[in-house]
Amino acid sequence: MLDVSSAGHLLSGVRPLSISKEYLSTVRNSSLLRLSQLDKLETRLKQKGVQPAPHSASHRHQQLFMSTSNRAREHARDGMVNNWAAQIITRDYNLSSPWTERVSQLIPVRTPDICRAPPPSCNASYPYRTANGTCNNLQNPLWGSAFRAFRRVLQPDYEDGVSFPRSADDGGYLPAARQVCRHIFTDEYHGDTTRSLLMMQWGQFIDHDLTATAASKGSGGAPIRCCGPDIDNDPTLLHPECAPLLISFEDPQFAKLNVSCLDFVRSAPAPLCTYGEDLAQSASLLPQTEGYFTGYSEQIDPTISNVFATAAFRFGHSQIQGLIKMVGAFSKTEDFIQLHRLYFNPFRLYQDTKMTSLVRGQLNTCSRATDGHLTSQITTHLFEAENATTGLDLGAINVQRGRDHGLPPYNAWRRRCGLPPVTSFEQLRGIVQQPEQVDHVQMLYRSIEHVDLYVGGLLERPLEGAAVGPTFACLLTDQFVRLKAGDRFWYESGDPNVRFTPDQLQEIRKANLARVLCDTSDDIRRVQERPMLLPSEDNKPQPCGSVALPVLDLGYWEEIVDEDDGNDGNDDGNDAGKEAEANDEAGKKRRKSWHRRH
Numbered sequence: 001m002l003d004v005s006s007a008g009h010l011l012s013g014v015r016p017l018s019i020s021k022e023y024l025s026t027v028r029n030s031s032l033l034r035l036s037q038l039d040k041l042e043t044r045l046k047q048k049g050v051q052p053a054p055h056s057a058s059h060r061h062q063q064l065f066m067s068t069s070n071r072a073r074e075h076a077r078d079g080m081v082n083n084w085a086a087q088i089i090t091r092d093y094n095l096s097s098p099w100t101e102r103v104s105q106l107i108p109v110r111t112p113d114i115c116r117a118p119p120p121s122c123n124a125s126y127p128y129r130t131a132n133g134t135c136n137n138l139q140n141p142l143w144g145s146a147f148r149a150f151r152r153v154l155q156p157d158y159e160d161g162v163s164f165p166r167s168a169d170d171g172g173y174l175p176a177a178r179q180v181c182r183h184i185f186t187d188e189y190h191g192d193t194t195r196s197l198l199m200m201q202w203g204q205f206i207d208h209d210l211t212a213t214a215a216s217k218g219s220g221g222a223p224i225r226c227c228g229p230d231i232d233n234d235p236t237l238l239h240p241e242c243a244p245l246l247i248s249f250e251d252p253q254f255a256k257l258n259v260s261c262l263d264f265v266r267s268a269p270a271p272l273c274t275y276g277e278d279l280a281q282s283a284s285l286l287p288q289t290e291g292y293f294t295g296y297s298e299q300i301d302p303t304i305s306n307v308f309a310t311a312a313f314r315f316g317h318s319q320i321q322g323l324i325k326m327v328g329a330f331s332k333t334e335d336f337i338q339l340h341r342l343y344f345n346p347f348r349l350y351q352d353t354k355m356t357s358l359v360r361g362q363l364n365t366c367s368r369a370t371d372g373h374l375t376s377q378i379t380t381h382l383f384e385a386e387n388a389t390t391g392l393d394l395g396a397i398n399v400q401r402g403r404d405h406g407l408p409p410y411n412a413w414r415r416r417c418g419l420p421p422v423t424s425f426e427q428l429r430g431i432v433q434q435p436e437q438v439d440h441v442q443m444l445y446r447s448i449e450h451v452d453l454y455v456g457g458l459l460e461r462p463l464e465g466a467a468v469g470p471t472f473a474c475l476l477t478d479q480f481v482r483l484k485a486g487d488r489f490w491y492e493s494g495d496p497n498v499r500f501t502p503d504q505l506q507e508i509r510k511a512n513l514a515r516v517l518c519d520t521s522d523d524i525r526r527v528q529e530r531p532m533l534l535p536s537e538d539n540k541p542q543p544c545g546s547v548a549l550p551v552l553d554l555g556y557w558e559e560i561v562d563e564d565d566g567n568d569g570n571d572d573g574n575d576a577g578k579e580a581e582a583n584d585e586a587g588k589k590r591r592k593s594w595h596r597r598h
Contacts, residue, residue, distance in 0.1 A: 019089070019093075027085045027088050027089060028085065028110070030084075030085075030088060031081045031082075031084040031085040031088070031110070032081060032110070034081075034084050035077065035080065035081055035084075038080070038240065039219070041236075041239070041240075042218045042219035042222075042239070043219055044237075045218060045219070045224075045225075045237060045239065046218065046219050046220075046222060048230070048237070050225055050228070050230060050231065050237050051218070051222055051223055051224070051225050052223045052224075052225045052263060055385045056385060056388070057382065057383040057384055057385060057388070057390070057391040057392045058223065058225065058262075058263040058383075058392065059223055060343070060344055060383040060385070061263075061382075061383050061392060062215060062217075062223035062224065062263075062265060063223050064344065065383070066213070066215040067215075068214045068215050068216075068217050068221065068268060069214075070221070071147060072147065072214040072268060073214075073217055073221060073268065074113075075112055075113075075114065075147060075214075075268070075270070075271045076214060076216060076217075076268030076269055076270075076271075078110050078111075078112040078113075078271040079112075079268065079269030079270050079271040080269050081110040082110055082269075082271065083162055083163045083269050085110075086162045086163075087160060087162050087163070090160065090161055090162060095161070096161070112271035114147060114148070114271065115271065119141050119142060120134045120135055120141050120142075122134075122135035122138050122141050123135075124138055124497060125497045126497075127497060127498050128489075128498075129489050130145075132145055132146040132147075133145035133146055136302070136486075136487060136488050136489060137298055137301075137302075137486070137488060138298065138488070139298045140298070140301070143301050143302060143303055143486070144301070144302040144303045144304075144486070148303065149270035149271075150213075150270070150303065150304055150305060150306040150309055150405075151301060151303040151304065151305045151306065152305070152306055153305050153306070153307055153416065153475075153478075154307075154408050154412060154413070154416055155408075156306075156405070156406025156407075156408075157406050157407065157408040157409070157412070158406045163269065163406075165243060165400075165403040165404055165406075166403055166406065166408075166409075168446065168447065168450045169447070169449060169450065170446075170447075172446065174403070174445070174450060174452075175444035175445060176245070176246045176248070176396075177245055177264075177396040177397070177399040177400040177403070178245045178246060178247055178248070178251065178254075178262070178393055178396040179248060179444060180395070180396065180399050180444060180452070180455060181374070181379055181393055181395030181396040181399065182251060182252075182253075182379075183440040183443065183444060184372055184437055184440045184441060184444070184455060184459075185318075185372055185373060185374040185379060185395040185458075186373055187322075187373060187374065187375055187376040187379065188373045189368065189373070189375075190368060190369040190371055190373065191366045191367075191368060191369060192319070192366045192367045192368060192369045192370070192467075193366065193534075194366075194533055194534060194536075195319075195366065195367050195467070195532060195533060195534065196362060196363055196364070196365065196366065196367065196531065196532055196533060196534050197319075197321055197361070197362040197365040197366065197367045198359075198362040198363055198513075198531050198532050199319070199367055199532035199533075200316050200319035200320060200321075200367045200368075201362055202513070202532060203313075203316040203319070204316060207313050207314075207316070210304055210309075210313075210483075211304050211308070211309040211313070213267050213268075213309060213310070214267065214268040215265055215266075215267060215268060216239075216241035216265050216266050216267065216268045216269075217268075218239065223265075224239045224241060224242060224263070224265045225239075225263060226238065226239065226242035226243075226244040226261065226263045226264060226265065227244050227259075227260065227261040227262060227263055232260070239265075241265055241266045242263075242264065242265060242266070243264050243265075243266050243400060243403075243404060244261040244262065244263060244264050245261060245262040245263075245264045245393065245396045245397070245400060246260070246261050247259055247260050247261055247262065253376075253380045253390065254380075254390060257389055257390060259390060262392055262393060262396070263392075264396075264397065264400050264404075266404050267401070267404055267405060285477070285480055285481060285484060287492065287509065288492055289509070290506075291494075292492055292493065292494030292499065292505070293484075293490060293492035293493055293494065294494060295484070295485045296485060296486070296487070296488060296490065296493060296495070297485055297486065300481075300482055300485050300486035301482065301486060302482045302483050302486030302487055303482075304479065305475070305478070305479055306405050306406075306407065307407055307413065307453070307475055308475060308476065308478075308479040310398075310401050310402050310404075310405045310407060311398070311402050311407055311453045311454045311457065311475075312453075312457065312472045312475040312476050312479075313476065313479075314398050314454065315370055315457070315458060315467070315468050315472055316370075317374060317378065317394055317395070317398065318368060318369070318370050318371055318372070318373060318374055318458060319367040319368050319369075319370055319467075320339070320367075320368065320374070320375055320377070320378055321339070321365065321367065321368055321375065322338065322339055322375035322376065322377040322378075323336045323337070323338060323339070324336065324337045324338075324339055324342060324358070324361060325361035325364075325365045326354065326357040326358055326360075326361050327357055327360035327361045327363075327364055328353075328357055328360070329353075329523060329525075331360075331364070333361075334357055335357075338377060338381075339375070339377040339378070339381075340377050340381035340382070340383075340384045340391060341386075343382075343383050343384065343391075344383070345386070353522065353523060355521070355522070356521050356522050356523045356524055359517060359521055359524060360524065363517075363527065363528065363531055363535075364534070364535065366534055370458075370462060370467040370468055371433050371434065371458070371459070372432075372433070372434065372437050372455070372458045372459040374394065374395045378393075378394040378395070379393045379394060379395045379396070380393065382394045382397075398454050399452050399454055399455065402452055402453055402454050403452070407452075407453050408453070409449060409450060409451055409452060409453060409456075410422070410451040410452060410453045410455065410456030410457065410471070411448065411449055411451070411456075412453075413453050413457070413471055413474075413475065414456075414471055416474075417470070417471055417474035417475070418474075419470055419471060419474070422448055422456070423448065424448055425438055425441065425442040425448055427448075428441065428448065428451075428456070428459075431460055431461055431469070432459040432460060432461060433459065433460070433461045433462070434459075437459055438459075441455065441459070453471075456471065457469065457471045457472040457475075458472075460472070491505075491508060492505065501556065503556045504556045504557060507552050507553055507554075507556050508552070510550040510551075510552055511552060512529070512530075512549070513531045513532070514527040514528065514529055514530070514531050514542070514549050515549050515550070515551065515552075517531060518544035518549060524544065525543065525544055526541040526542060526543055526544065527541060527542065527544065527549065528540060528541045528542070529542055529548055529549065
């Protein structure tokens with residue numbers, strides 16, 4: 001018998017589970033057989049051409065926006081097999097939480113190679129980051145590295161405890177994600193009076209740098225189609241990783257075009273080796289004005305959390321403008337372009353001065369306010385191809401992605417953040433920006449405890465001076481604190497193996513986005529000092545040559561090379577000392593000369 005009662009803190013308070021090796025072998029064979037059946041299905045789908053049409057919105061989304069490497073696809077297959085095994089064991093043993101969330105990892109039937117491989121060997125004195133993020137934490141060298149699962153803050157909430165997207169806590173259905181978007185995330189315009197559109201764009205850049213969720217793929221990495229008459233007529237053609245966005249018959253955008261569902265492919269299942277929970281940290285995220293940062297801790301895991309990647313950091317989607325303004329050299333508006341006409345269409349920006357006009361437009365255009373409203377450019381026309389009539393719905397995708405990843409509902413996160421849970425829809429009206437939206441929330445959700453995190457978090461009234469409300473602020477702060485305090489290579493670190501010199505660090509502190517825009521654009525001559533805020537009396541545009549936009553002196557990074565080949569062995573120590581002193585003085589002169597030239 002296999003006794004897993006000694007699995008440490010993961011099983012505290014859980015009755016022992018004993019499984020025979022013969023039973024586990026049967027489970028393994030059943031799961032591997034299902035994998036073989038999936039391979040046959042994917043071959044059949046490819047032969048029948050059941051794939052998104054080339055250049056369709058779904059094809060663009062999956063192949064270009066959610067690409068998945070070969071290695072990630074192999075890891076996903078391991079994750080699938082273990083999920084299927086966990087479902088069998090959960091069913092046969094009638095398991096309930098907390099066993100169901102853990103059984104697939106405690107009793108793996110297919111051990112992923114990343115779990116078998118020994119941890120990398122790290123050189124503590126090596127001063128640079130590795131490309132894949134390993135060895136940042138010397139005690140836990142895999143924390144925050146590539147091909148690792150997102151960090152769980154709360155245990156996942158799946159209907160079957162393993163992987164099936166959650167239902168209501170009373171066993172009923174949650175509202176369809178498209179219905180949520182259509183009734184709540186309406187295209188009602190509210191401009192942000194202080195923030196420029198560049199803030200939204202910078203947020204997207206940071207998001208895509210920090211988070212990359214592997215998507216499930218078909219045979220050979222092909223995109224998966226989940227909707228269409230052929231699938232309706234033959235349900236055996238539906239890929240098991242599909243969770244399509246259903247369209248109601250009265251949907252004003254899609255139903256009139258005879259669209260009954262939109263493709264939604266689940267994220268690739270992660271082959272976890274262990275489960276963990278990290279309790280939140282709090283610290284200042286503002287850069288220091290002098291000295292080194294001493295807050296690094298090997299105990300802080302900087303790995304991106306699931307809730308950050310699939311809900312909290314997606315708040316910026318409400319800031320997206322539907323019309324992109326192009327501004328010319330003399331602050332004259334040259335053009336307005338619908339956002340969907342720029343999807344995968346960079347050729348307009350190749351024209352002379354157009355990129356600069358786009359940047360000027362973002363500097364001088366407000367973002368939309370962070371609220372529960374999304375432009376129809378992303379809720380109807382996302383990744384829409386030229387000459388097509390519809391695209392995808394990003395609001396619905398966000399709601400469905402949260403369910404796909406097992407995110408518990410809104411109130412669970414308020415409790416996690418130490419905030420009082422919302423006990424009624426009437427109470428919700430008191431903490432949101434626009435109380436009338438709660439009418440639609442109440443119409444769709446039968447209980448306040450069913451509300452999705454993305455919905456509740458996006459509707460909250462922002463904190464003073466902030467773009468988001470308290471729940472998203474809590475989840476975002478936790479992640480960014482970890483990215484700073486859990487990063488051994490943080491630029492302000494005083495670690496002698498990786499730190500900058502005091503002079504270098506002071507030069508870095510002169511850097512700002514305004515200077516970057518001046519230095520890298522073709523024809524931008526003036527930029528406000530804080531480009532993510534709109535121009536104002538306190539944030540006036542400055543000439544690129546202004547002392548208000550200082551230039552970094554890279555001379556502090558100049559390496560002094562001893563140009564002397566050394567002595568021939570006949571010089572005495574006194575001569576060697578004089579020579580070293582002369583070389584040092586020559587080095588100082590070379591450095592001063594470099595400073596004057598730059």
